[in-house]
Amino acid sequence: MKNAREIIEIRTSQRVEILDITREVEGILSQFGVKEGLLNVYSRHSTSGVVINENESGLISDFQMALEKIIPQGAGYHHDRIDNNADSHIRGFLIGGSQTVPVENGTIMLGTWQSIFFVELDGPRQRKLTVTVMGE
Template identity: 35%
Template sequence: MLFRKNVQTMKRDEMIEITQEVQKAVTEARVNEGIVLVYCPHTTAGMTINENADPDVVHDMLLSWDEVYPWHHSAYRHAEGNTAAHLKASTVGPSQQIIIDGGRLVLGTWQGIYFCEFDGPRNRTYYIKIT
C-alpha cells in the first residue's frame, strides 16, 4: 500500500518528526508484520531516524551540517545557490526502512522518523510504502 503525504516546511533547514504519520499509515493499512519504506523524492531534502526526546539533538545536527556544508562557499558553482542543500540531502539519504511487528513500528525508545528540509521553506511530498 502506498501513501502520499504533504509537509509544509517553514525554515531553510529543519527536521520535522513524522513518526506518528507513518504509524497512522501502518495502522490504516492493517499490516501486522512487514516493512515500511519512507521515501523523499526531492534532491534537497531527505529522511533520517534519530533521537526524538531532546530537541537539542535536532538543533545540534542542523548546526553541524551547516558547519560541514556551509550555505555560501566561494568554490560552489551551482547557479541556484543551494549546493549545501544538495550535499546535506545526499549525506542524509532519501529513505528509511522500518520493521513492522504486531502492527507497530519497531523503533528504539528514543527514536523518531524525520523529514529533513535543507532548502525551505517549501511545500514537500514524501511517500510511505508498506509491504
C-alpha cells in the same frame, strides 16, 4: 502479501527544518492493517532527507548546527551558479532520502528513543513523502 502506498504532504517554513513525522507514519501503517513486514519512507526531493534518531530538542539543534558547520552555505560550490542551493543538495546527498523500518505486530520497530524525521534543507517549500508498506 499487501502492498500499500500513501503520500504525506509537508509544508516547511524554514530553510533548514527537522520535523518529526513518526505519528503520521504510524497512522498510515495502522490504516493499512499490516502486522508483519516493512515500511519505507521516501522523499522525492534532492534537497531533503529522511532520518531516524532521537527526538530531543538539543540533539535536533546540534544536528542542524553540524550540517551548517560541515557543509556551509555559500562556500563557492559550482552548483551555486545555477540555483544557489548547492549546500542543500550536498547535505541531502549525505543524509539520504529514505528509511526502511521493520514492522512487527502492527508496530514500527523503532528503538525506545527513536523517531522518524523529515529534514528540509532548502525551504520553505511544499514537499511530498511516499510511505510504502509491504507485508502480511
